[in-house]
Amino acid sequence: MLRRFLPLLALLALSVATLLARLWDIQVVQHDVWATEAANIVRSYGIEPYRRGAILDRDGEVIVRDEKRYVLEFIWRDFRRGHPLGQLAMLRSLALARPVGLDEARRSPVRAARGYTLLSPDDLERFSLGGELDADVDYVPAMAAESESGRREGARSARRRSRAGDMRFYIQRLLELTPREVKELGELVEEEDCGDLSFVQLAGLIKDESTQDILRRVERDVEVRDEQLTRLAQLVEWESTEGPAGEGDRLVELIEERRRAVDDETADALFRIALGFSPVRLNEANLEAIDLSWLRSALDWDRTRMGEWRRSRGTAFVNSTRAGFVIARSKPLREGVRDLGDQAAGDRFISALAHSFRADPSGWEARHPMPEDWRQVDRFQVLDGLAGRLAGAPFDEAQAQAGIFSFQDERLRDLGSRDEPMLLALLGDLLAAARPGESPEVYAALAGELVGLARNVRGEWQAEDAELVEALLGLMHDRFQRRVAEVLASSAGGTLEPGSVRVAAPWIERALETRRYVVRDRGARPKKVGQDPSIDLVLLVTRYREEFAGFRARAQTSRVAVATTVDSEQPVASKLIGKVRSPFLVDVLQQRAKAERLIDLQRKRRLPEEDAAEILALVDSTRRAGETVGGSGLEAWLDRELSGKSGYHEIQGLQDRVEGNRTPIYRGAQDGLDVTLTLDIDLQRAAEATLLDPGPFPPEGHTNLDGSTDLRCDERWSESPVGALVLATVEGDVLAAASVPIAPVDREGLSGAALAWLALTDGEALKAPDRTLTRPKAQPPGSVVKPLLAAYALQHLGLDPNEVLQVCDDDLPRGGTSPKKSSFAGYGQINCNYQYGHQEVDLHRALQKSCNVYFAALGERVYGPASMRDAYRSFGFGEPTGIRFDDDGLRSGLVDSYRMNPSGPLAAGAPVEGVNEVVRQFLGNGLAHADVNVMQVARAYAGLATGALPRMRLVRRVGDLEVPSERLDLGISSEHLATIHEALGSVVRKYGSAQDAWLTPDRIGFKLAAKTGSADYREGAVPPSGVPWAPIEDYNEKGMRKHTWLAGWFPAEEPRFVITVYVHDTSATASHSAAYVARKFLLTDAVQDLMAEPVPSGQGSAVEASAKRGRDR
């Protein structure tokens, strides 16, 4: 008989030999591969976030910094397990097989708790077999069936056993049974045959307490925990007053919303497991066609809830996020040209669109930083892989994969890329559908915009871009859905009815197998319910974790404004300091390849030094989740200094430690550098407060020198002011730089009167750019340029200050090259600012009165084209202010609008002959052809005050490194400077142009030397003469609106500080607008305190210093 066994023994020997050979292969030959993998399983990595540098004021006081802030989060899994309300909602949902919301469960919690704890294990057993369940508050009838077996089958399909098991769990949680007590309860039921006793009675037996005591305790607990929920809600700072009246109800409504979101995500995950794609890839009609009764049953949803989920998912594909993804994906690579980075922009855009529909987009993204060339994309998500997932008629693969989109056209694929024409060829029909009835030129322009969008490397897209891309996507989505519907219909046997497409059973089984894990996983994901909760709330949920099960306060780093501006959460000088932001989507998408490389390196078993260095380099160059970057202002300009380096460490497992394969990498986080500004928080706040509330105009109790009331001011400007103010030291350190509006104004919140006024303005009152450095509109300096031109002419053009250049009288014919008839005194094209003229004026009087005739004549006669350009340039106009230091062309965030109007005669490169006589008449008065920003004027006046033009400085120090301060000698003698200083000192005194503005030492406490200036801005509505408070209806719509200025320095004799005020779009002249703003600011405590500060040693009269420099030369 051994004969028969021998072949079997031989087979056994062969089998053993095969196993040993394979074992040798894996354990010895491939050992390195698997040992590496094993090491990776236990090796982990940590990224330690750095602290972004703080921004400090000149005294070291913090303006903004990174701070740990808390976020209040809700975790549904913990809530349903640990809070009676969650337990009751779950119990009732399980019993009724429909979602019972927290709000519904809260209506009768005590009765429900009593009803369910009085159930017995036998009740649940009967329920699980299809029997009835009576929990007082809820009654579930027995399943209708003709036979017991039919009932059991029904119970099985309704998952009653599983539901009963879960109900038992929640009842035990409601009774607060410990694991040991749960075990004892199980033994009592199974071994002692106590299944007919209620859970409360069983708990009584285990805890050795009376049933009534336990019941009372459960009921009290339900009430107390509900009160605690209300207490928690009272500590939440509600942003809106909408919703239920009681705080407790509002909190429950909020967490119910989060719970529903968790349910939705759970359904998404199960759908994805069964169908292989996300439900958002289908529209509502196609979703409805698929039989999802298994999903409804798995989640214990009713039809209504299912319908809500279908609706939300069916409309989710085309939204701004998706459009944003397309735009971001179409942008070229930031670093180097790899993969498709060198594609033409149009190609990239089509590829990005195709990517939105392709099969396995995330798989591609994990390996490539750019989307695949559209010419290669043929298989689409949903249709790819659907074949094996559906039950029913055979799946027509050819139908599913036949061409859907125009980019699948073979002829077009053979064409080279030509951007706009190619886009038109491929997307023409979609563009026409997106913007019906337009001309071919319009479609070409739209295609051009899309190409431009794909070309733009920096910055993000605008709302209108997203709108266009969304429309394209929507149209493609519709077309795609029609094909999906056809394919589904053929699978369903011809017609597409609701629920007619069935998913193959194994895929449903696979989804249901993972149901518990998915429910657990999604439920465990925290959902945010509140930002910056109070410390009381944080303490409450942290210390009393069990009472507030389901709530968690999580610390996160936030950029916090410590020194805030008036009545706002914004930091002072918010527009200059700027904001931080999350990295742009394009950066996030394109760094995936780097992330993959990092993972590859981390997984290596042995790590040479160069790989370790590459790991650290990759950590530095990829943004971690939650990291912020400078988005605007100084935050962006100094982003590389403010940003630090994340720390990195590798935690090795036993294997690495024993084998010593790799030296563990550890690098501590390097915090960003602190940046110290020249700004002073108090002065900045005072400047912002002044600009925000500049009125009343005229100031309270104010009278003109002659005792009359100022009837030439502009009340309406002070109600919605637009303007700027800069205060700096004469050395160029900016102490305050404010502009209004501080934040964009929402048109929605404006009153009818405000809207009526807004309709008459240029709309700037709604916008909030920085106006100290930028120049949103044309911004001529007006008369503030006169002293500068005078000083230049005295020094360089031999101007005699005593010479009378032109008689300024309305009775005299107007001199100059282009006289015109006018009742005004004037010179050539320029009217004098005083209708009847200033008679005979020399330089002193011309400055004091701001005589336009004198300076028009000066411009035309004394200046030539070259000298006029040189005079402007020498005072820094047309040149950077110096605020944007260390500009290497890669920094961004600070915008310095220093250039002249590019089409104007002063623009760099403009022909010098363009500065003709008439132009010079205007330029002599700072009108029309010159554009300056507020910082430039402050800088020029610092130069005029001291004889040396400083580079303006906003940042004093970066880390320990001092930002150098520079000044350029203007080469104007102290004698000439003194002439100008004397004249400007008289401007604010009696007979000066600002005599009525109360800027004299007895009013403001120190001597101010200043010049006012007004420049025509636009034709618009102005109040009737002498009636500043007139209703809008009475306004003269053909009036002239102006920019007005005040620029000067103080103290007048020993200049230490320069001030520039700019008032945008007003009907009043500078003496009745900008001068009042300056006065209000100079009277603030901050400025008064500044003047009280002792003068730093060695800082004497700037003019004296200038004189000394002059002598030295």
Next chain:
Amino acid sequence: MIEAIRSTFGRIVSTGHVRWSEFAWPVLLIAAGLLAAGMTFVSVMADSASNPELGGVDYEGHRQKLLVALPVFFAGLFLRPSWLKRNAALIYSACVVLLVLVPFIGDERNNARRWIQLPKFDLQPSELAKIGVILMLARVLHENPLRTGRDWLKPMLVTAVPMLLVAAQPDLGTALTMVPVLAGLLYLAGGSGRALGVLGLTAVAAGFGIWQSGLVQSYQLERIETWVESFDDRELIESRNGLGFHTYHARTFTGNGGLYGRGLGEGVANETGLLPERDSDSIIAVIGEEWGFAGTSLVICLYGLMVGLLMFHAAGLRDRFSRLVVGGVAIYFAAHLFINVSVNLGLLPMTGLTLPLFSTGGSSLLATFLALGLALGLSSHHERSLGGDAFRRY
């Protein structure tokens, strides 16, 4: 009354008929050694740091189940062959009934219904069914000359019924272990090797045909594709978080063992607890990691030796029924060894099957002990027999 019970009991079991001098002591020793090794591994797993967090390995429970299973071993050891032969159909029927009952009274876990809840442990009838099939096949084949088609059909039907019931649970892995038992016993019973070869080829061709026809469910195809891809280590590593999760971890930990292993309790599988079913279906991967190629190949060789010795003892038995039962048990152990180790080494697609004597699991222990007891008892239980082979010369 007592006498009647004693008499009945005596007809079922008998200690007197076991010839201890002819007892397969080496088999028992090897089995005890393998069992001890298995117990040691389970004990170490239960003590590993990852166990409290990831749970699952309960050494105490395993020990208790072993104590419950021990009497079954002795019952098998002392059962009279004549009684077994007479009641094989009854035992087989009982197993089939249990299998039929599973869909109705069985406990559903992970969408499969394989267990019947008992007070101390859950019974998996499919494990017992394997023994039932061996006994019934031996009963059917001991007087079956396997000459006509009908002769062949009977044992096939005997195997097909429980196989289909088990496959429907669904538990295709366990169902397929019955195939080598059937083939082996058909051969031992005198079936023509050529006929068996033709049958095998037909089965392979049918399988290929089904695969090509598209009747195979796509998830099953996916499993096969995953298995094929798993031969490429890079593909397997890529699929580590998806379908290849189990295969990847089994391969990684096995490969990590190297030549001499990382030492008992020092494996990453135990450190992390990431290997699914590491105390049952994938225990060989843990052994591979901690004992390396040297220790694991010793385990496999000892296992093979035990099977070989059982076959050797079976070959020496005059009683055809006993010979077929012992041979069947040897094939049962061999099939489990080969399928279990092959699955963990990636030679076969992933399927859940225990490694007897090593793996935890009450039903598996019960079946293993019963099978071992039967094999050892029958191989030394020389009752007088006048069966078909009693006078044959060997």
